[in-house]
Amino acid sequence: MTSSDDGLRPSLDHAEDQMQAAMLAGDVDALDRLIADDLQFIAPDGATVSKAQDLESHRTGQTRFDSIAEVSRRTAVSGDIGTTDVVCDVVILDGGQRTEATVAWSRRWLLQSGRWQVTHGSATLLAPHE
Known part of the structure; x- marks a missing residue:
């Protein structure tokens, strides 16, 4: 089922847009709102990253995005659970x-207290650019 904004709930596509914007800006407050406290995220190297670890890497500048250019997106929603699969340069x-590089992000979202939050996700390096 494809995501749509039915006027009764926030759009999952809008939440994904906010996630990418927060990552690009290094906006730790926005990331904190978009990420569930019990996040389980698998990094490209296979390491499991918690919310606290992810936020700290952005807060300290350990992780910083200079650009994120979306190539494709697939969004699905069923009830209060949604997924986004995004490929970005x-x-x-x-x-x-x-x-x-070209990276694929898969995120599982849960609609909690009227807002979408990422509960699980992964990033896969598809192709480094020369």
């Missing part, structure tokens, strides 16, 4: 190392 600085 990114420029990221992680631990001081600059990487240009």
Whole structure:
């Protein structure tokens, strides 16, 4: 089922837009609102990242996005659960190392207290750019 804004609930596509904007801006407050406290996120290296770890990496500048350009998106909603699968070309600085790549993010969202929050997710490196 594709996401739609039925006027009664916030749009999952809008939440995904907010997530990408917050990542690009390094907006820790916005990320805090968009990420559930019990987040389980699998990084491209296979490590499991918690909400606290993710927020700290953005807060300290350990992780910083210089650009995020969406290539494709698939959104699905069933009741209060949704998923977004997004492919983006990114420029990221992680631990001081600059990487240009195509990345796929899969996020599982839960509508809680009137807002979408990511509960589970993963990032996969599809192709580094030369």
